Amino acid sequence: MKPFDNTFDNEPVALRRAALIAGWGLFFMTLFALYAIYFIFQTLILPEEIEMTIENIRANELQFRIGIGCYLVVIVLDVLVAWALYVFLKPINRDISLLAAWFRLVYSGIYAVALTHYFNVLQLLDSTDYIPLLEMDGVKAKTMLSLQAFNDTWAIGFVFFGLHIAFLGYLAFKSAYVPKILGILLILAGLSYLIDYFARFLFPENPLPVSTYFGWGELIFMFWLLFKGSKIVHYETT
Template structure:
């Protein structure tokens, strides 16, 4: 593996870029088109009705979320391989932060299945009224959102360390590193605000808009560069040789 990595880092870069784009597409479908589209703000009953009526779409969305987590593991590994020559210890921490994000997000995603179960009712849930089941489904969706924001704290830290590694190493343009740093800050500010501010709803539109724009620009730039260019081979090989002989 060592010799393959040394002679063909661009293959790892392009695999990582392809997985990054794949998880982006799956995440947009699962998070927005399949699940978030069913939510009616301030109306738990209408939300539960939408979930029940579009159960197949919601299940597909949950599976899409699971696919993103699998691809995230591959991306964590690929980014570790690509940044290891710059700083082995920092790249390990960077990759582990993404894996922690995956683990926390996976736990939170279980609440999506719970929300759908409440919305569809039946079985022992017939003991509950329609309004009660709608409230339980709404609470499960909130539990998912809360867990997801906790996961994004780790993801934001991951992006920050990735930005540092890319800036220092010169393996990619510094503009990409700067965009990742800005995206990291946006993720962290939004997650802290969501978890710590009782008045978060006042700022939600602004913060979520900022996160969305920066995340799309930064991570699309990263994935696009990995696919189109790969990585700057000469500085990568020099750094890798130095690491091997240290």
């Protein structure tokens, strides 16, 4: 066994701190995202019911805005997690860790762009109050297009997210202080996202829900960061 040296500014402390920041960031990100998706947007947005969706959003505008706010919190936490994971994994390979961080940051940027489509929905529905000549059919069509544009833009971001997770898996697998099984699970999760979202664009009529079965690597990694990664003291050299 070989103790860490001080190459990275008291490395054990820095790694434990980065693990906690990344773990808690992922934890709260998950809570905010799940609340927004399942308790707000899935109850308001009914893809097959345009008029009901518009009525739901107009009648629950504050709830819709809270959902947007939750997504904004997720984006901020994504940036924080990208930095923390870079710090946590840079002793393995600084360049690849930086590349993985950049992939997550690009994903976060695309996510933010996607979110502007939800703001467009609010603007469209508000416009009917002071532009009475605007045809309602046009408002309905533009509203549903904006809602779909959010999903499509976010889907592009998931390609970069998949690359981020796959590179995390590679770094974890090569690491002497992260269990190799976590690296394998992360690689599988990253590849599953890539398969899912490339298939979404290439074969939109036949989606492949691969990530439903193999996309749990980051969630498992989150718990490991909180309960094990935050207690790193030393590692074995090969």
